[in-house]
Amino acid sequence: EAQVTQNPRYLITVTGKKLTVTCSQNMNHEYMSWYRQDPGLGLRQIYYSMNVEVTDKGDVPEGYKVSRKEKRNFPLILESPSPNQTSLYFCASSSEGTRSSYEQYFGPGTRLTVT
Amino acid sequence: DQQVKQNSPSLSVQEGRISILNCDYTNSMFDYFLWYKKYPAEGPTFLISISSIKDKNEDGRFTVFLNKSAKHLSLHIVPSQPGDSAVYFCAASAQFGNEKLTFGTGTRLTIIP
Numbered sequence: 001e002a003q004v005t006q007n008p009r010y011l012i013t014v015t016g017k018k019l020t021v022t023c024s025q026n027m028n029h030e031y032m033s034w035y036r037q038d039p040g041l042g043l044r045q046i047y048y049s050m051n052v053e054v055t056d057k058g059d060v061p062e063g064y065k066v067s068r069k070e071k072r073n074f075p076l077i078l079e080s081p082s083p084n085q086t087s088l089y090f091c092a093s094s095s096e097g098t099r100s101s102y103e104q105y106f107g108p109g110t111r112l113t114v115t
Numbered sequence: 116d117q118q119v120k121q122n123s124p125s126l127s128v129q130e131g132r133i134s135i136l137n138c139d140y141t142n143s144m145f146d147y148f149l150w151y152k153k154y155p156a157e158g159p160t161f162l163i164s165i166s167s168i169k170d171k172n173e174d175g176r177f178t179v180f181l182n183k184s185a186k187h188l189s190l191h192i193v194p195s196q197p198g199d200s201a202v203y204f205c206a207a208s209a210q211f212g213n214e215k216l217t218f219g220t221g222t223r224l225t226i227i228p
Contacts, residue, residue, distance in 0.1 A: 004158070033216075042121075042220035043159070043204060058215060090158050103149065104216070106158030 002027045004107035006091050012113045013081055021076045021110050023091030030096040032074040033058070033104065034066065036087040043090065049074055050096070081114040088112075118142045119207050121219035129227050134192040136222050138205030141186065145207040149216070150179060150190050153202045162203075163190070192224075200226045 004025045013019055025032065033048040035058075045058030049068040063085055065077040074093075078085060088111050092104040120139045128134045138148075146167040151159035165172040165179045165188070172179050178191045192199055205219040 035218075040220060042119075043206075043218035045215060045217075048215065059217070092158070103161040103164060106151075106160065108156070108158050 002105070004091055004093055004105050006089075006107040006110050008110060009108065010111050012115065014115055015082055016080050019078050019081060019112075021078075021089060021091075021112070023074045023076065023107060024072050025074075025091075025093040025105070026072065027093060027095070027105065028071065029093035029105070030071070031094045031104075032068065033092045034064070034074070034076045035090045035092065036060065037090065037109075038087050046076070046089075081112075083114050086112060086114050116141075117220070118145075119205055119217050119219040121203075121205055121222045123222050124220070125223040125225070127225045127227055128195050130197060131194045134190075134195045134199065134224055134226070136190040136192075136203050136205075136224065138188045138190075138219055139186060140188075140207050142207070142209060142217075143186070144209035145217075147208045148179070148181060148188050149206045149208075150177075151204045151206060151218075153204065153221070159204060195226045197226050197228055200224060 007022045030051050034046040035043045037043050044060045046064050047066040049055040090109050091107040094104040118141050149164040150162040152162045153159040163174050163177050163179050165181050170181050181188045202221045202223045204221045206216045
């Protein structure tokens with residue numbers, strides 16, 4: 001089954017404790033992205049990657065890091081989480097080549113709470 | 116600065132009637148537009164898209180209309196069904212090859228049986 005998986009689905013942590021949210025896709029997609037969803041703000045792109053070792057900032061990259069060492073994986077790293085990073089996070093992937101690359105497949109989401 | 120705006124946070128429509136969801140944008144560089152649907156506890160799923168070279172695109176019960184001069188697009192669902200109850204996000208992109216999608220704030224659609 002074609003899918004994007006994220007782990008963990010729920011996470012409660014404390015300020016400053018480094019964490020990683022994993023994302024994996026099994027569709028051999030070139031493009032992968034991370035978004036956060038906040039009330040009244042919709043979905044905002046954090047980082048995206050066009051292929052292995054190629055990443056770029058989205059709208060709200062501050063406080064986040066990403067890496068793309070393998071095509072299927074795109075982890076999101078919070079080196080020193082703060083309460084304003086409490087949010088619902090989505091990973092997405094899509095294939096390159098045509099305009100259909102914008103038709104992204106989303107994971108189920110990770111709800112992060114930073115206290 | 117919100118470049119893609121969905122001014123109606125919520126909308127209720129009777130089953131069988133038409134649902135119309137609206138989206139406005141400010142960036143004239145946007146040339147491709149998409150609608151996503153999101154159920155609770157799930158990620159958004161792609162619904163329908165339209166290129167700026169068109170003014171209408173249909174897929175079954177779903178039609179998207181684009182008015183470039185007004186920087187406005189709308190999603191029509193006819194007839195509305197209970198399973199259409201979800202949050203709908205409008206999204207836009209500028210220039211092919213750029214993976215950056217800008218999303219609106221979403222509209223919660225409730226279909227009343």
